[in-house]
């Protein structure tokens with residue numbers, strides 16, 4: 001049964017007697033927590049899933065093993081600036097990716113159709129004979145399909161727990177993408193990051209590090225970043241989407257704001273499957289490099305000033321002259 005359009009889902013469920021809507025104004029407790037998507041400092045509780053075992057990475061073989069699974073906190077809050085939803089008690093070390101493969105079923109009909117659409121979307125950003133890097137390639141099926149569809153160029157996958165393949169123009173490795181060396185070495189035109197950011201303790205820092213790392217290497221690739229969409233989760237009270245392995249639930253707004261805070265321009269935002277999957281495309285640039293240049297110049301010149309003043313004073317003392325120092329600290333603007 002569908003709710004009539006003119007009333008909210010919450011009111012509809014209330015009419016059916018499935019929930020009780022309390023419209024009295026409640027005191028909202030603001031939580032001091034740094035948002036992992038935008039860095040803002042205040043949030044509000046949205047879902048307390050209490051302590052529960054892992055959902056997709058725990059494969060107990062017996063009832064006893066199941067009963068003994070560690071229970072982990074599901075303490076989700078929502079940022080009051082960007083709307084991002086995240087588990088503020090998440091600890092990446094509690095997720096044993098190295099012990100257990102992150103199994104994904106990628107052969108459902110609609111999902112295969114969506115993957116084809118995503119591949120076509122990515123291809124619109126590729127030059128001829130592209131170099132494409134996927135970070136977190138998993139079973140490698142997406143990058144394999146993309147390499148076959150493009151037909152030329154080179155395709156590299158990096159995933160500490162992913163498939164290993166070396167075939168033609170496709171190389172999938174078990175390992176991390178190391179910005180400091182691999183941007184210079186591979187000169188990628190495109191980075192693909194699909195269904196990775198929602199697993200990370202700090203997705204904003206992850207993308208920022210990639211963009212700065214690329215620019216420092218003189219590379220300005222396009223980044224395609226895709227995550228599960230959280231807008232429908234919030235609208236329809238779909239609390240089954242909260243599980244420990246996904247410490248983030250991106251909304252279209254939080255994804256957009258996160259991508260504004262990196263060295264790059266967002267050139268596209270979009271979604272697939274009725275917003276169940278959302279993505280952003282960023283073109284890396286170094287327009288904020290002046291911040292780094294100013295810092296470097298300040299650091300160098302102040303260091304030179306310190307050295308010069310010290311040697312000047314020592315020289316005066318060595319000559320037996322009296323040195324009187326007068327000054328004040330950081331008050332010049334008030335004098």
Ligand SMILES: [Zn+2]
Nearest residue numbers: 035038079082
């Ligand atoms: Zn935020």
